[in-house]
Amino acid sequence: MVVEEKSRVEAMEGNQQRMEVNILLMGAHNVGKTALTVRFLTRRFIGEYGDMESVYSRMERIHGQEICINIWDSQVGEKSCWVSEKQLQWADGMILVYDICDRGSFDAVRQQLQLVRRSRKPASCPVVIVANKRDLQHHRRVSGEEGRLLALTQGCCFFEVSAAETYHSVLLVFHRLVDLVRETRALRKSSAGVRGIVRSMSAVFGKKRAE
Numbered sequence: 001m002v003v004e005e006k007s008r009v010e011a012m013e014g015n016q017q018r019m020e021v022n023i024l025l026m027g028a029h030n031v032g033k034t035a036l037t038v039r040f041l042t043r044r045f046i047g048e049y050g051d052m053e054s055v056y057s058r059m060e061r062i063h064g065q066e067i068c069i070n071i072w073d074s075q076v077g078e079k080s081c082w083v084s085e086k087q088l089q090w091a092d093g094m095i096l097v098y099d100i101c102d103r104g105s106f107d108a109v110r111q112q113l114q115l116v117r118r119s120r121k122p123a124s125c126p127v128v129i130v131a132n133k134r135d136l137q138h139h140r141r142v143s144g145e146e147g148r149l150l151a152l153t154q155g156c157c158f159f160e161v162s163a164a165e166t167y168h169s170v171l172l173v174f175h176r177l178v179d180l181v182r183e184t185r186a187l188r189k190s191s192a193g194v195r196g197i198v199r200s201m202s203a204v205f206g207k208k209r210a211e
């Protein structure tokens with residue numbers, strides 16, 4: 001095979017390679033983190049969930065590519081929303097969940113966002129904010145506009161969903177985040193390429209100037 005053709009085929013195969021995406025789910029106690037995870041993994045809403053912190057994995061085919069999605073369903077105390085540096089560094093993307101009927105959980109998302117941004121920049125770790133329990137409109141304490149505004153000012157995506165009612169909206173949340181992670185990686189790769197070119201050019205021109 002001609003060298004050019006061989007490298008093109010290798011590049012295509014490279015694109016089809018399995019990709020891994022780590023997603024960290026955060027949010028206050030009882031907002032529905034596990035319900036969202038279980039909905040995504042099994043399409044079901046079972047109503048009662050254990051208190052175990054777990055990492056789940058699932059293979060998905062998105063835009064023709066096999067992707068292994070690892071989900072860390074974090075566990076927080078009733079009073080504190082602390083997450084470890086290890087969790088923050090593990091994640092390629094994050095989902096911050098609040099309950100539309102619980103203003104405290106919305107404040108917790110604000111706090112967690114500050115924590116996240118102290119160790120991860122938007123360019124390295126996309127964040128999706130999820131307002132859950134949309135089915136409980138009559139108990140609503142946080143308006144959709146407040147959620148959307150927070151997301152807008154923090155450069156995050158925003159979804160309002162009900163883990164109890166629909167599978168499709170939950171699927172959209174996870175797929176959108178996977179897309180954002182892919183975009184972030186592609187951007188990092190291309191800017192690393194540009195940096196490489198600039199480095200080699202300055203090496204050549206620097207050398208010429210020195211001669």
Ligand SMILES: Nc1nc2c(ncn2[C@@H]2O[C@H](COP(=O)(O)OP(=O)(O)OP(=O)(O)O)[C@@H](O)[C@H]2O)c(=O)[nH]1
Nearest residue numbers: 028029030031032033034035047049133162163164
């Ligand atoms: N009505 C309604 N209830 C929900 C929804 N999502 C979760 N719940 C309920 O909210 C409660 C808490 O859900 P979990 O998924 O355990 O919440 P969590 O954030 O994982 O809780 P911890 O991990 O214990 O902090 C459960 O009783 C769920 O059945 C929803 O969209 N609508």
